[in-house]
Amino acid sequence: MNSSAPRLLRRYLWTWALLTLAIVWLALAAVAYYTGLDEADEILDGHLVSVAEPLLHPSARLLKATPQPAAPPARSPYATVYAPELRLVVWDDERVVWDTHGIAALLPASLPPGHHTLALDPAYPALTWRVFVADASADTTTARRVAVLTEMGWRQHLGTDLAEDIVLPSLVLLPLVALLMAWAIRKGLLPLERLSDQIAALDLDAGQTLPEQQPFRELTYTVDAINTLVQRQQLQLQRERRFTSDVAHELRTPLTAMLLQARRAREADNAADRTQALQTVEQDALRAGHILGQLLDLARAQSLEALASETIDLCALAQRVLADHAPLAYERHQELALDAPPRPVKVQGHATMVELILRNLVDNALRHTPPGTLVEVRVAQTPQGTGTLAVSDNGARAGAQASANPGMGVGLDLVQRMADAQGIALQHAPGTPTSPHQFTLSWPG
Numbered sequence: 529m530n531s532s533a534p535r536l537l538r539r540y541l542w543t544w545a546l547l548t549l550a551i552v553w554l555a556l557a558a559v560a561y562y563t564g565l566d567e568a569d570e571i572l573d574g575h576l577v578s579v580a581e582p583l584l585h586p587s588a589r590l591l592k593a594t595p596q597p598a599a600p601p602a603r604s605p606y607a608t609v610y611a612p613e614l615r616l617v618v619w620d621d622e623r624v625v626w627d628t629h630g631i632a633a634l635l636p637a638s639l640p641p642g643h644h645t646l647a648l649d650p651a652y653p654a655l656t657w658r659v660f661v662a663d664a665s666a667d668t669t670t671a672r673r674v675a676v677l678t679e680m681g682w683r684q685h686l687g688t689d690l691a692e693d694i695v696l697p698s699l700v701l702l703p704l705v706a707l708l709m710a711w712a713i714r715k716g717l718l719p720l721e722r723l724s725d726q727i728a729a730l731d732l733d734a735g736q737t738l739p740e741q742q743p744f745r746e747l748t749y750t751v752d753a754i755n756t757l758v759q760r761q762q763l764q765l766q767r768e769r770r771f772t773s774d775v776a777h778e779l780r781t782p783l784t785a786m787l788l789q790a791r792r793a794r795e796a797d798n799a800a801d802r803t804q805a806l807q808t809v810e811q812d813a814l815r816a817g818h819i820l821g822q823l824l825d826l827a828r829a830q831s832l833e834a835l836a837s838e839t840i841d842l843c844a845l846a847q848r849v850l851a852d853h854a855p856l857a858y859e860r861h862q863e864l865a866l867d868a869p870p871r872p873v874k875v876q877g878h879a880t881m882v883e884l885i886l887r888n889l890v891d892n893a894l895r896h897t898p899p900g901t902l903v904e905v906r907v908a909q910t911p912q913g914t915g916t917l918a919v920s921d922n923g924a925r926a927g928a929q930a931s932a933n934p935g936m937g938v939g940l941d942l943v944q945r946m947a948d949a950q951g952i953a954l955q956h957a958p959g960t961p962t963s964p965h966q967f968t969l970s971w972p973g
Contacts, residue, residue: 564690576660
């Protein structure tokens with residue numbers, strides 16, 4: 529049997545329901561037992577009183593003194609849990625006139641009227657007795673006292689018997705209750721099983737969602753969450769398709785140009801045309817390689833999303849990235865500048881991913897702007913202690929010539945994805961003839 533197989537929810541609920549039922553049954557048994565003991569106390573005390581009162585009546589004064597039995601008589605065959613065996617002692621003028629079990633000598637000499645719990649025999653301290661003592665009214669000619677006794681063991685038997693009468697019927701019904709609970713749980717989970725079938729039948733590619741009307745409110749919450757997830761997936765799929773289309777267009781353009789220029793080079797009649805065609809092939813190959821490099825950066829960034837956050841010095845990072853792009857800026861006749869405070873500006877994030885973001889922003893600014901453009905990286909710290917990183921260029925200023933390699937924004941899509949993965953806000957300010965084209969990264973507080 530596979531130990532890793534998922535458990536059945538209905539069996540899990542049934543087990544907990546049975547455990548709860550068992551706890552309730554045990555609590556019921558305990559309450560019934562202690563309630564039975566309390567009721568037994570009241571019943572026995574009342575029984576003792578009811579036996580003593582007739583002996584105090586004047587008509588009972590005909591009792592004559594009888595000798596005490598040499599040994600206790602045998603237990604009555606008529607005694608039961610609800611009819612306990614009683615011991616009676618009657619005094620007239622402090623003289624024993626009736627002692628049913630020879631127990632008068634064990635009673636204390638002075639015992640006030642009322643109920644008492646006593647241990648009469650020192651040889652048996654665990655054997656306790658419930659005693660009721662009553663005196664006749666003062667207007668009688670003879671001072672009579674009556675004591676009625678019974679063993680406290682009858683109380684335990686009576687309490688246990690009452691508890692059993694309450695608990696045993698419920699114990700007999702437990703198997704039936706367990707079967708009914710299993711049926712009820714299975715019946716109650718049917719709407720969830722139907723919802724599972726509906727979820728399994730969803731066509732996610734078509735954006736199909738679950739019906740919002742559900743028979744239970746809890747299922748409505750689940751359906752809302754699933755529909756929200758489907759909608760988010762559809763948006764993600766749309767972004768993926770748009771991104772794939774952009775990449776295909778970006779790659780198709782240089783590849784088509786390379787094919788045409790390769791044919792031109794092969795069919796050229798003179799060396800100058802052949803050399804120009806080969807130079808164009810080289811530029812298009814570099815462009816295609818750059819797009820593939822961006823795709824590799826995207827794959828690398830997605831593999832880094834699960835890494836732990838670390839402290840990043842934005843000033844040192846900006847200096848390193850600008851130093852790496854200095855040859856490209858020199859080749860394209862462009863300028864690089866860094867505006868950063870003298871103190872480190874530290875933020876939390878994935879260092880490699882933040883470096884990829886900055887490299888792509890600087891690279892796009894250099895490749896997609898005309899010669900003579902100033903590309904500036906600005907590092908700043910907000911009053912709240914968070915950091916910002918901005919990349920701007922003046923490629924959109926008046927009089928600037930259009931870039932020969934405008935691109936389709938694949939790198940910007942990559943930057944947006946990596947920023948979203950780290951919770952970094954990315955703001956884009958399009959350039960105008962009087963303001964620079966700028967991307968700003970803002971870290972949360």
